[in-house]
Amino acid sequence: MTQPEAGPSTITSNSPIPPSSKSKKTKEKPIKTPEPRPEPKQKPKPVPVGPFERPDEEEEKNVHEVYEAIAGHFSQTRHKPWPFIQKFLHSLPPNSIGLDSGAGNGKYLPSSREANLEMIALDRSSGLLEIARNENGGECVRGDLGFRGWRDGVFDFAISIAAIHHLSTPERRRQAVKSLMRPLKLSTKSTYSKFMIYVWAYEQGTLSKRRMGTLTNASAAESTSIPKETHPATSVESSLNQDITTDKEDENEVKEIEEKIQDLLVPWVYSKPPPPKADIGSDSNQNNGSIESEIKEKEEPKVYHRYYHLFVKGELREMVIQSAKEDNYQIIPDGIESEILENHLNDLRQNQQGEKENDKWIRVRGVGWEADNWWIECEVGKL
Amino acid sequence: MVRLITHNMLACHVKNCTKDNFPLSFSEVELVIRPTEENLDFLKRFLPKLDWSALVHTARSLGDESLPEEMPEISSWTEEQLKALHHVLMEIHVEEGNMICKGCGHVYPISNGIPNMLLAEHEVGR
Numbered sequence: 001m002t003q004p005e006a007g008p009s010t011i012t013s014n015s016p017i018p019p020s021s022k023s024k025k026t027k028e029k030p031i032k033t034p035e036p037r038p039e040p041k042q043k044p045k046p047v048p049v050g051p052f053e054r055p056d057e058e059e060e061k062n063v064h065e066v067y068e069a070i071a072g073h074f075s076q077t078r079h080k081p082w083p084f085i086q087k088f089l090h091s092l093p094p095n096s097i098g099l100d101s102g103a104g105n106g107k108y109l110p111s112s113r114e115a116n117l118e119m120i121a122l123d124r125s126s127g128l129l130e131i132a133r134n135e136n137g138g139e140c141v142r143g144d145l146g147f148r149g150w151r152d153g154v155f156d157f158a159i160s161i162a163a164i165h166h167l168s169t170p171e172r173r174r175q176a177v178k179s180l181m182r183p184l185k186l187s188t189k190s191t192y193s194k195f196m197i198y199v200w201a202y203e204q205g206t207l208s209k210r211r212m213g214t215l216t217n218a219s220a221a222e223s224t225s226i227p228k229e230t231h232p233a234t235s236v237e238s239s240l241n242q243d244i245t246t247d248k249e250d251e252n253e254v255k256e257i258e259e260k261i262q263d264l265l266v267p268w269v270y271s272k273p274p275p276p277k278a279d280i281g282s283d284s285n286q287n288n289g290s291i292e293s294e295i296k297e298k299e300e301p302k303v304y305h306r307y308y309h310l311f312v313k314g315e316l317r318e319m320v321i322q323s324a325k326e327d328n329y330q331i332i333p334d335g336i337e338s339e340i341l342e343n344h345l346n347d348l349r350q351n352q353q354g355e356k357e358n359d360k361w362i363r364v365r366g367v368g369w370e371a372d373n374w375w376i377e378c379e380v381g382k383l
Numbered sequence: 384m385v386r387l388i389t390h391n392m393l394a395c396h397v398k399n400c401t402k403d404n405f406p407l408s409f410s411e412v413e414l415v416i417r418p419t420e421e422n423l424d425f426l427k428r429f430l431p432k433l434d435w436s437a438l439v440h441t442a443r444s445l446g447d448e449s450l451p452e453e454m455p456e457i458s459s460w461t462e463e464q465l466k467a468l469h470h471v472l473m474e475i476h477v478e479e480g481n482m483i484c485k486g487c488g489h490v491y492p493i494s495n496g497i498p499n500m501l502l503a504e505h506e507v508g509r
Contacts, residue, residue: 056504095425097432118425120389129497139389143500146507149396151405154432183392185432 044267044303051263055168062265062307063166064124067104070270070304071127075105075135084370085161088196088377089115096156101180102145102163106132117157122147145176150183158184158195162373165199165309168263170319173309177323186360186382190342194365194379197320201374202262202310260312265305316374317367324362329380332363349383359383385477385498388429391438393500395484395491398508403486406437409444412480412493421469423462429472430457442471 052058067074085108092098094116100108103121105128112119121132121140129140143149145163158180167173177197184193311319321331336344341363352359365377395404435454442450449467482491482498489506492499 095422095428097425097429118388120392124501126497126499130495133496139386140497141389141393141500142497147396147500148508149393149500151392151394151434154392 044269046264046266046308047305048261049263049265049307052168055172059166059168059172059307062305066268066304066306067125068127070268071105071125071131073270074268075128075131078105078107081107081111082161082198082371084375085159085196085198086111086115088159088194089117092117092157092194093191097154098157098159099150099155099180099183101147101158101160101176102166103132103138103140104128104163106136106138106140108159108161109136109138146172146179148179148182152183153185155183156185156193158193159197160195161198162200164197165311166307168307168309173319174323174326177320178327181324181327181329181362181380184380186380188382192379192381194377196375196377197316198373198375199311199316200308201369201372202260202312203369204372262310262312264308264310266308268304268306270302270304311374313369313374316376317364320362320364320376320378324380328358328360330358330361330383332361334364336363338365345381345383352383385482385493385496386473387438387441387475388472389498390441390477390482391434391472393482393498395486395489396500396508397484397487397489397502397506400484400487400489400508404484406434406441407482407484407491409441409477410481410483412445413478414445415476415478416474417476419473421466423465423469426465426468426472427457427460430454430460433472438471442475445475445477447471447475 089108089111092115095118097118098112098120099122100106100112100119101122103109103123104125106121106123109119109121109132119138121129121136121138122143123129123132123140124142124144126142129142132138133140141147145160145167160176160180164173164176167176180195180197184195187193324331330348332341332344345361348361359382360380361383362378362380365379367374367376369375390406390409393405393407395407397404433454439450439452442448447470450471455464476496477493478496480493482493483489484491489502
């Protein structure tokens, strides 16, 4: 009930087109007419879902069982590592050892080897781990995101890419963050252990193929601007990331859109051969008569639904900070960048005076939005 | 391919199992030796994190006697010793079998080289 404006009147500060300009010639039509007529071929849409009464059972059904069923097909579509994560891995000291929690088919295992790292793939799905082991050649452990079996202090880094958004309650998500942080080595001097988390964003760019979050709402789709968060300092800052740059204080940028539907069942259309790219740029590779299209079977594709929690701006950071607080970490304030971190830690040590309880700290190295995801990079250490 | 390096980092995580929950003991194992290139820098970096006694006893339970009972001083490692460590940590793969908790008896099966550390929801201690 709080939204005064609707429709395309929202113009954001980084809109490339000045308000006065009416020229439409270069602009593609951003709005898809909402459901012209219900054709049978239509792509299934994400379905909003309420809070689960039994989160573990619902995740079993709406995440784990689905991944087991679609493992092969899923993996065919997820073999390309995201450059952003590769860059993070390459920023780490060679010969570090780390954890990929929710590793799926282990698509970052080759990247980790290229970066001279040892990385262990942890996932709940045995189907995906089989692929990780056979195709990406890595050490695999079957366990869920809340796995607590690692000894303390064994890893130098950890990543969790596109996984924590499958957990259906805030508590379970924080549990996953704590499970990711807990086995990290806490060093008293640089270099500190680092971790990175990636999750799906509620705020979707207009080019997104996902059609959910902001894009579930057609009028919102047009005005969706890419949200911003500050990046205090980061080794992986924005060279790949032109879209989210510079201006920091854009708190009001993201419009409060009607009711935010953050919890969804997202359809996965299962087909045995890799699906020919459905809507965009398909004509370029149609001509060479790929085998896939020929063996395309006539049978109705089966549709599975996976549960997702879409993160709104600020939520990922809040989740990490809250998790760290629950595990008694001191939070290094924003603005303490790498260059002055040591001075700041020395100050904390002076004030600490032998208090052993509270000697863990965490610092957010960067937060940002990239290609429909939120990412956060942090480091942890000990006073 | 549960290597001993991975085994050295894994403890039983059953709810309230805090005594003798590390290291897990192997049983009914099938081993495969897969030679890999030595990376002595990695080993040196990993040494401080290693639970030496767990490694030595686990290696011996699998029939490898090459490591001394006491961990040599970090500065005094010879290349030969590092090579032996490389073999034990990185080249012995447990392909099939079980890892059993000495504390609570929980059995973690290993199949196709992948240890299954999943617990039922009621066994999980958060």
